[in-house]
Amino acid sequence: MARTAEKVESLAREDGELLDALDDVLDVAEEQGTVEWSDVSGEMTSGQWGRLIEKGLLVDADGNGFAVEDPDGIREALSDDEVEEAASFDTDGDSSWSQWDKLAGVGALAMMAGYSLTSVRNTIGGALDVIFGPLEAILPFYVVVMVLAMLTGLYSTLLQANLMDMDKMGEYQEQMKAIQEKRKKAKERGDEEALDRIQQEQMDAMGDQMGMFKEQFRPMVWIMLLTIPVFLWMYWMILSPAQSLHPQTITMPLVGTKTWTAGVLGPLQAWILWYFLCSMGFTQIIRKSLNIQTTPT
Known part of the structure; x- marks a missing residue:
């Protein structure tokens, strides 16, 4: 039975x-x-x-x-x-991407070309300079990076909170946990036939794992769509001849004084490391302040 x-x-x-x-x-x-x-x-x-x-x-x-x-x-x-x-567990309903999600993914991929194509970088950087240029004119560049890290951390947190269905992801995890529990009990009693059936059930659940991946990746395409242009503007500023008028170094703990384009962790340049450090710190503060949960419980 x-x-x-x-x-x-x-x-x-x-x-x-x-x-x-x-x-x-x-x-x-x-x-x-x-x-x-x-x-x-x-x-x-x-x-x-x-x-x-x-x-x-x-x-x-x-x-x-x-x-x-x-x-x-x-x-x-x-x-x-x-x-x-x-x-009642629907693996397709809420995880399916809308047409707008797919367009956002295509747009993010297209903007990534700006890292290698100067024409794309100059176009996006010049356009965003209308917004960020005045800020950069009155603040040191390292402070501008901090402000942008806080901005990207804010909308990234809000996008994850609104586009990821935590209840759905919790159901995915609960399903896999139940299968693992059944496998453990079958293994303890040495029921090879049950283990074979559970193995097949795990294979059937692979489709659910794909649904969970889609659920997690959905807000990422929107975050990339908004963040890549910000990155391109910072990169454009670093390479801009106008930057020669401003200090080109930053002093960081454990790293010391480095130029913005100097490699500090392998090929990772100083300005990228500074952005990531600021972004991680501000993101945690924002999540705690707004009491936003971005992982299923």
């Missing part, structure tokens, strides 16, 4: 509508003894019918249609709370 419950729960996670199909098949089988595709073709798709056979819930009845394997176990599983919860 436990094996039947696992099969039904696996179907529920895969597609909640399969439970309705299974219920229809069970009703017909209990009435007629066996069931054929023609008996239920109006209630389900051929794909759903085939999936029930693949799962072993329908078995061949010696050429006289199909019989339901362990009907009592299936009835009990269909009324189980865990199965109902698994059926």
